[in-house]
Amino acid sequence: MQPWQCGAELDWNCRVEHCPFPLLARALGSAGSAILITDARCAIVWVNAAFTRLSGYALADIAGATPSVLAVERAPVPPYHGLWRSVQDQGAVWHGEVENRSKQGVRYVTEEIVTPLFGADGAVSHFVAIQHDITDRRLSQLQDRHRADHDALTGLASRAHFIALQEKAIAQAVQANRFGALLFLDLDGFKEINDAAGHLMGDAVLKAVAERLLGAVRRSDIVARFGGDEFVVLLPMLTARRSALRLGRKILAMLALPFVVGAARHKLSASLGIAFFPDHGKSSEALLIQADQAMYRAKRRGGNQYELIRKEGRVQHSIRHAERGAAGPGATRAGPEPGACGATPEPTVTP
Numbered sequence: 001m002q003p004w005q006c007g008a009e010l011d012w013n014c015r016v017e018h019c020p021f022p023l024l025a026r027a028l029g030s031a032g033s034a035i036l037i038t039d040a041r042c043a044i045v046w047v048n049a050a051f052t053r054l055s056g057y058a059l060a061d062i063a064g065a066t067p068s069v070l071a072v073e074r075a076p077v078p079p080y081h082g083l084w085r086s087v088q089d090q091g092a093v094w095h096g097e098v099e100n101r102s103k104q105g106v107r108y109v110t111e112e113i114v115t116p117l118f119g120a121d122g123a124v125s126h127f128v129a130i131q132h133d134i135t136d137r138r139l140s141q142l143q144d145r146h147r148a149d150h151d152a153l154t155g156l157a158s159r160a161h162f163i164a165l166q167e168k169a170i171a172q173a174v175q176a177n178r179f180g181a182l183l184f185l186d187l188d189g190f191k192e193i194n195d196a197a198g199h200l201m202g203d204a205v206l207k208a209v210a211e212r213l214l215g216a217v218r219r220s221d222i223v224a225r226f227g228g229d230e231f232v233v234l235l236p237m238l239t240a241r242r243s244a245l246r247l248g249r250k251i252l253a254m255l256a257l258p259f260v261v262g263a264a265r266h267k268l269s270a271s272l273g274i275a276f277f278p279d280h281g282k283s284s285e286a287l288l289i290q291a292d293q294a295m296y297r298a299k300r301r302g303g304n305q306y307e308l309i310r311k312e313g314r315v316q317h318s319i320r321h322a323e324r325g326a327a328g329p330g331a332t333r334a335g336p337e338p339g340a341c342g343a344t345p346e347p348t349v350t351p
Contacts, residue, residue, distance in 0.1 A: 034110070034131040040124050042066045054110075054133055056103030067129065070100040072107055092116070097134070108135040151225040153203055154210035162224035162232060166284045169236040170277050180236040181244035181276050184291035185251065187229040188269040188303035197264060204261045205268070212254045216247065232291070241276060248272050248306040256304065269304035271295050280309060 028035055034051035038044050043064050052058050055070060062069050094114040101107055110131040119125040149161035157165065166182070173180050187209065194202035206229065213223045213231060222234040233251075235244055252270060259266045273294025281287030290309055298307040 031130075034133070036067065036129050036131075038067065038127045038129075040126065042127065044069075045126070051131070054102070054108070054131065055100065056106075061103065070098075070102075072099045072101045097138075098131075108133060109138045110134060154207055154225050156210050156214075156231070157222055157224035159224065159226050162222060162226075162234065163284045163288075165222055166234055166287070169234060170282060170284065170287070173237065174278050174282065176237075178237050179241075179276055179279065180234065180238050181241070181274060182280075182287050182291045183233040183235070183244065183248060183251070183272055183274050183306075184288065184295045185231050185233075185270045185272040186295055186299060187231075187255070188271055188299070190229040190268060193266050193268070197266075201261060201264065201266075205259050205266060208259050208261070209255065209268070213251065216250050216254055232288075244274055244276070245306075245308065248274055252304060252306065271299035271303045272306035273298060274306055274308045 029048050031048055032050055034054045035048045036044055036051050037046040043066060044059075044062050047055075047057070047059050047062070057069070093116070094112075096112060097109060098112050099107060099109050111134045112129055112131050114127055114129045116124045117126040117128060149158055150156065151158050169180055172178075190202065190205065193205055206225070209229075209231065210223070210225065213233065217223060217233060217235075220236060222236075224232050224234075226232055233247070235247065238244060252272060255268055255270045259268060273291040273296070275281065275287055275291040275294060277287050280290040294307040294309050298305050301307075
């Protein structure tokens, strides 16, 4: 019989230290990687010291139990019982990553190799699982992904991540015959604050803007910083276009409130362009161009207002936010959507 075969001559239900292969026993027991051995029914019969250090379970704690004792409820990776059932059914080596839960309730991730051992009759008699702790590596990967997907200053979605999410939202809208909206905004007067008060003050104001935008949207909406003082808001799966217009007015009202940072008090406004998808663009690039152009038209008209475009790309109307109940100089109200603009009072926002 070969050392990797198990039969009557080698009973893993006894302690490995008592097996007829002393060197093998010492190697398994002293290995730096966590190792557990089960019988053919996946009942645990042996674990080494590294497994106990990693999981918190000694053999006395889990002897006779299955490896699913380590399973994490609602884990994002395949559950233990599915993994082991697959190995049992196929009798082949399995290699993958598994999220585990220690005896103390701490989650950790292992890279795992599960190997079946065959007896003299050719049937599987045991399984050996070797686990490498990769928790730190996984956390590092998640942190790297978070940094790539989020703006370092505000914590909002990054430009690249937003575009990817927008492409997905456009595709879903086309497939479901629904629509959504893109709001593209640029701050009015931010450069003056940044130049006069310094970049630290400017950064503080940008963070406050991000917080107000997040406070204005739904959980399903996506807010991103495109760089500098440009922000975008994606509204997927709308049921009425007036919802985007109402949010546009809400954002203008919230950003018109003073920004108090320390002893300083700053006033801002925003120029906002609104485009609807898929009508105004069936690609992220096309939609951003339309919304960006609408935003610049709002800025050329004096800022502190939004502009909405028609399907053909022409300006539909421009709405200027009323400051303290009175429209500012040059405010225009051309052809608002019935029930969507003009007649709706500005929201009350607490600073």
